[in-house]
Amino acid sequence: MTQAPADTTLGALRASGHVHRTLREEIRANLLATLTAGESPWPGLHGFDDTVIPQLERALIAGHDVVLLGERGQGKTRLLRALAGLLDEWTPVIAGSELAEHPCHPITPVSRRRAAELGDDLPVTWRHREERYAEKLATPDTSVADLIGDVDPMKVAEGRHLGDPETIHFGLIPRSHRGIVAINELPDLAERIQVAMLNVMEERDIQIRGYVLRLPLDVLVVASANPEDYTNRGRIITPLKDRFGAEIRTHYPAGLADEVAVIRQEAHLVADVPDHLVETLARFTRLLRESSAVDQRSGVSARFAIAGAETIAAAARHRATRQREEHAVARVVDLETAVDVLGGKVEFETGEEGREREILTHLLRTATAETVRAQLRGVDLALLVEALDDGRVVTTGAQVSARDFLAGLPVLGESELYDEICARLGATDDGARASAIELALEGLYLARKVGKDSDGTETVYG
Template sequence: MTTYTPPAPTEAPAARTLGQLRESGHQLRTLREELRENLLAKLAAGEDPWPGLHGFEDTVIPQLERALIAGHDVVLLGERGQGKTRLLRTLVGLLDEWTPVVAGSELGEHPYDPITPLTRRLVAEQGDELPIEWAHRDTRYAEKLATPDTSVADLIGDVDPMKVAEGRHLGDPETIHFGLIPRSHRGIVAINELPDLAERIQVAMLNVMEERDIQIRGYVLRLPLDVLVVASANPEDYTNRGRIITPLKDRFGAEIRTHYPSELDAELAVIRQEAHLTADVPDALLEVLARFTRALRESSAVDQRSGVSARFAIAGAETIAASALHRATVQGEEQAVARVVDLETAVDVLRGKIEFETGEEGRETEILTHLLRTAVAGTVRERFRGLDLSLLVDALESGATVSTGGQVTARDFLAGLPVLGESELYDDIAARLDTTSDGETACAIELALEGLYLARKIGKDSDGRETVYG
C-alpha cells in the first residue's frame, strides 16, 4: 500500500529579534501572495502540489489552482467521501515552511505588519529588540466542523469578562477574546459542512470575509485580517433554498464541484492509499471492491443524493483483511492473505454505509450481494481474459469438487483441487495475478472458480461455513 508521508520539518531560521530579521533580508508577503508564488514555483519546477489526491487531475485541481492564483476564498461542493477535506488540508503544503511572528502575539502577527493595538505598541516601544518566534506552516491551518451549536464567539470572538474585570473599559479592543477566524490571521481556516452553521453565524462571517473587520457586541474593531477562508458543503444545502444565506455565498470567489473518481485506477489508488490493512489483500480483490463501489453509485436502488463514499471501499478492504487475519490466527497459517471467500464478510458490515431508495426496504442485502457478484464477474473478465478454463470445468463436471470457506486454509484449499493431469492451468491462473505465496495462489484460483460459477458453467453450494464448487 502506498501512503503519502509529508517531509520532516527543517529547523527554524536563526533570527530571534526584529533587528535580526531585517538583517536576514526577510521580505513580507501577504498570505495570498505567498500561496500564489509558492504554487507557481512548484508548477514551474514540475512538482506535484497535491500529493495523495487521485482522480482530480483534469477537473478539480485546475480550478482550485486558478482560484488560488486569483486569490479567492474557495468552497468545495460535493457529496460525502469525495476527498474534500483531504484536498483542503493539502493547501498547507503551499505555505512557507516557517514564518516569523511577534513573540506572544495572540493573532500570530508578522513583525513588519502588526495589526492589534497591543502589538503595535510593543513594536513602537521595543523596535529592533522586539522578540520574534517562528511558526511552522502546520500551525497556520485551522479546521472547524460546522455544527448547530457553533457560536459567534467560536468563530469570531466575544468580550472576555476576565479582561473587563482587570479594569479595562468595555469598548477597549483588548477586552476581546478572539475566535477561530481572527486567530487564523496569516493562515487558512477551513469550515467543513458550511451550511450547517446557523444563519446568525453565517451573517457574522460576512464582514470578516469582505471588509476584514470584526463586529462584536455592538462595536466594530478594524483589523486588516489576512486569512484565506475555505469551506466544504453538500450541493443540495449550498443554495438559498437550502441552508446557506445568499450574501455569504456571494463572498466566496470560487465554487468548485468535486466528484468521485471517474476511472477505476483512481478508485484503486484511493483504496490502496487510505486503507489500513492488517493482512495481505491481493490487487484483484481491491479491484472487486472498487468495481462494487462504482456499481453502487450507478444503481437506481441507491439514494445517489446521499452518495457512496470512498470510505465504503476502504472499510471493505479493511474488513476482508481482518477476516483473513482471523482465519490465519485460528488455523495457524504463517501468512494472512485475503481470498474471495472473505468478500462475503464485507457485505455484512457495509450495509449501514449505504442509503437506499424508499421502495427498497427489505432488499438491501439482496441488492448488495447482486452488485458484488457483478463486480466479481467484471474483475474475472478483466483478469482472465483469453485464458481457457475448460479443463477445470470438465474436472468438476466429472464429479470432482472443490471446498473452501472462511476457516479453510490456503494450503488445504490447494491440496483439495482436482488433478488436471500435466496441465499447467493452475500455474497460468496464478500467473495472471502475479502470485508469490500459497495464499495469493488460492485467492487467484478461488476467483477463477467464482467466475465460472457466475458464468453458470459450474455449480456452487454454500451453508455459510463451507462453500463447495462442483
Template sequence: MSTLKELRDSGHVQRDVRDEIRHNLLAALRAGIDPWPGLVGFDDTVVPQLERALIAGHDVVMLGERGQGKTRLLRTLSGLLDEWTPVIDGSDLDEHPYEPILPESIRRASELGEKLPVAWRHRSARYSEKLATPDTSVADLVGDIDPMKVAEGRSLGDPETIHFGLIPRAHRGIIAINELPDLAERIQVSMLNVMEERDIQVRGYSLRLPLDVLVTASANPEDYTNRGRIITPLKDRFGAEIRTHYPMELDDEVDVIEQEADLVASVPTYLIEALARFTRYARENPSIDQRSGVSARFSIAGAETVAAAALHRSAVIGEELPVARPVDLQSVIEVLRGKVEFESGEEGRELEILDFLLRKSVADVVRAHLGGVDMRPLIAALEGGHPVLTGDRVPATDVIGAIGDDETALAVLDEIAGRLDAADDAERASALELALEGLYLARRIGKDEGDDGQTAYSVTVPDDDFDRDGA
C-alpha cells in the same frame, strides 16, 4: 533571528498569505513538483480550477458529495505556505513583526523598537479547521468579550477585552469550515465582514483589524444551492466555487483504496478492483439514494474488512501468511450496508441488492483478468474428484489440493496464477477461488454455501433463475 532588528538585517520580505500561496504554487509548477500529494483523479478537473483560484487570490468553497476528498484537498493547502514564518512572540494573532495590528502588539512594538521579540511558526500551525454544527456560535468563529479581562479592570469598550474566535486567530493563515450550510444564518452573517472588509464586529462595536486570512469551506451541493441553507450574500463573497467528484476511472478508484486503506493482511489487486467496481455499481444503482452519494470510505472500509477476514483465518488455522481470498468478499456486505442510503421502497432488500452488485463486480473482474483461459480442465477435475471447499477455516493448501494431481488442471492453475501474479500457495489459492467463482457466475459449476461458513464448488449446477453476473 530572535529580534526585529535581526529579521530586518536578514533581508526578510513580508508577503500576505495570498501572495505567499501564489508564489509557492507557481514555483512548484515551474519546477515540476506536484503541489497536491496524495490526491487521485483530480488532475484534469478539480486541480486546475483550484490552482487558478489560488493564483487569483480567491476564497474557495469546495462542493461535493461525501467522501469525495474535499477536506483532504483543503488540508493540502497548508503545504503552499512558507515552511516557517516570523511572528511577534507572544501575540494572540501571530502578527508579522513588520505589521502589528492589535493594540497591545502596536504598543509593544513602539516601546521595544528593534528589540521586539520574534518567534517562528511552522506552516502546519497556520491551518485551522472547524466543522460547522448547528450549535456553533459567533464567539466560536469571530470572538466575544472575555469576562476575565473585564474583571481585571478593563472597560467593556476596550478592544483588549476581546477573546478572538477561530477566524481572527487564523490571521496570516488558512481557515477551513467544513459543511458550511450547517451554520445557522446569524452565524453566516457574522462572516460577511470578515470575508469582504476583513474586519470583525463583537458585541455591538467594531474592531478594525486588517486580517490576512484565506477562507475556505466545503459543502454538499444540494445544501449549498438551496437558499434556505446558506445566505446569498455569503455565497457571493466566495471568489471560487469548485465541484469535486468521485473517481472517473476504475484505476483511480483502485489507487484511492490502495492509498487510503490500512490493510492488516495482503489483499490481491484483483480483489481491490472488485471492491472498486462494487462501489461504482452502487453509485449507479437506482435502488440506492444517489443524493447522499456512495463515499470512497465505502470501498476503503470494504478492503480493510477483507484484510481483517484473511488475518482472522490465518490466526484460527495457523497459516503463516494471511492472504485475502474471494470468499472473504462476503464479509463486507453486512459491514457496508450501513454506509449507504437506500430508496424508501427498498426496505428489507438491502443485503440482496448489495450481494447482487458484488457478484456483478466479481464477474467483471473474472472477465477482465481471466478472459480467454480454457477452464474446462478445472471443471473436469471437479467431476473426477471431490468438491473444492473454501471458507474462513480452510487452509490455502487444502483449496489447491482439492483439484488433485491432474497435470492439465494444474497447467490451467499455473496460467491463472501467472495472469494474477500469484506466486506462493496462499496467493494461488486465492487465484483458484476467483476462477471457480467465475465459473459459478457463468453457470458452469455449482456452489453451496453451508451454515458452517464453508463454501463448496462442485459440478452440480443449481437449477435456479438467479442472474449471477447481472448479464
C-alpha cells in the same frame, strides 16, 4: 522539518533581507514555484488532475476564498489540508502576539503600541506552516464567539473598561490571521453564524457586541459542503456564497485505476489483499454509484471500499490465526464478510426497504464477474469445468486454510491450468494461489458453468 531561522528581533529580521508578503501573495508565489519545478503540491489525491485541481489552482492564483461542493468521501477535507503545504515553512511573528501578527505589519492596538515603543528590539518568534492551518467542523451549536470572538469577562474583571478593545477574546477566524481556516460542512452553521462571517470575509473587520475593530485580517477562508439538495440540515446563505471567490465541485474518481489507488493508499490492512480483490471492491463501489436502487444524492463514499478492504483483510487474518497459517491472504470467500458489515454505509432509495442485502449481493457478483473477465480473459478453464462435471468438488470457506483448499483441487493431468491462472494474477505462495484459483472458480459459477452451494460456513463448487 528544517530548523527555524535564528532572527529574534525585528532589527535582525530586517537585516536578513526578509520581505513581508501577504498570505495570498505567499500562496500564489509558492504554488507557481512548485508548478514551475514540475512538482505536484497535492500529494495523495487521485482522479482530480484534469478537473478539480486546475480549478483550485486558478482560484489560489487569483487569491480567492474557496468552497468545495461534493458528496461524502470525495476527498474534500484532504484537499483542504493540502493547502498548508503552499505556505512558507517558517514565518516570523511578534512574540506574544495574540493574532500571530507579522513584525513588520502589526494590526492590533497592543502590537502597534509595542512596535512603536520597542522599534528594532521588538521580539520575534517563528511559526511553522502546520500551525497556520486551522480546521473547524461546523455544528449547529457553533457560536459567534467560537468563530469571531466575544467579550472576555476575565479581562473586564482585571479592571479594563468594557469599551476597551483589549477586553475582546478573539475567535478562530481572527486567530487564523496570516493563515488558512477551513470550515467543514459549512451549511450546518446556523444562518446567524454565517451572517457573522460576512464582514470578516469582505470588509475584513470584526463586529463583537457593538465593537467595530478595523483589523486588516489576512486570512484565507476555505470550506467544504455537501450539495444543498442533499444536506437538508441547512444551506449556505446567498450573501456568504457570494463572498467566496470560487465554488468548485468535486467528484468521485472517474477511472478504475484511481479508485484502486485510493483504496491502496487509505486502507490499513492487517493481511495481504491481492490486486484482484481490491479491483473487485473498486468495481463494486462504482456499480453502487450507478445503481438506481441507491440514493445517489448521498453518494457512496470512498470509505465504503476502504472499509471493505480492511474487513476482508481482517477476515483473512482471523482465518490464518485459527488455521495457524503463516501468511494471511484474503480470498473471494472473504468478500461476503464485507457485505455483512457495509450495508449501513449506503443509503437506498425509498421503496427498496428489505432488499438491501439482495441488491448488495447482486452488485458484488456483477463486480466479481467483471474482474474475472478483465483478469482471466483468454484463459481456457474447460478442463476445470470438466473435472467438476465428472463429480469432483472443491471446498472453501471462511475457515478453510489455503493449504486445505489447494489440496482439494481436482487433478487436471499434465495441464498447467492452475499455474497459468496464478501467473496471470501474480500469485506465488499458497495463500495467493488459493486466492487466484478461487477467483477462477467464482467466475465459472457466475458464468453458470459450475454450481455452488454454501451453508454459511463452507462453500462447495461442483
